[in-house]
Amino acid sequence: MVKISEFDNFGVEDMSKEEYASKQDYVIKNCKCASCPTYVKGDNPIGYCFPLVGTSEKIHIEKDCVCETCPIYKEYELTHDFYCTRCSQVCQAYKAEAASGHE
Numbered sequence: 001m002v003k004i005s006e007f008d009n010f011g012v013e014d015m016s017k018e019e020y021a022s023k024q025d026y027v028i029k030n031c032k033c034a035s036c037p038t039y040v041k042g043d044n045p046i047g048y049c050f051p052l053v054g055t056s057e058k059i060h061i062e063k064d065c066v067c068e069t070c071p072i073y074k075e076y077e078l079t080h081d082f083y084c085t086r087c088s089q090v091c092q093a094y095k096a097e098a099a100s101g102h103e
Helices: 017-030 071-075 089-099
Strands: none
Touching (some): 017 071
């Protein structure tokens, strides 16, 4: 069975609640979600790449994704896109691994 830590670029599996909250605040303050063409104004929270944020309830159409230009994407060496509609880095990485038959 694959462990979440193998996909957890943020290291949340080993964080306290306080560390998690601090890291999530950092991601939200530094992400480019709100400037993305796919983003729907007023959607909250942002920082969709971060584990447990979840997908947007307001975004229903994917447009041009800016994830690959985001400082968070680069800092944490993320590998997916459209986190707002497809789920977090951990979620997408786990789905890709499971789909390839390596559960």
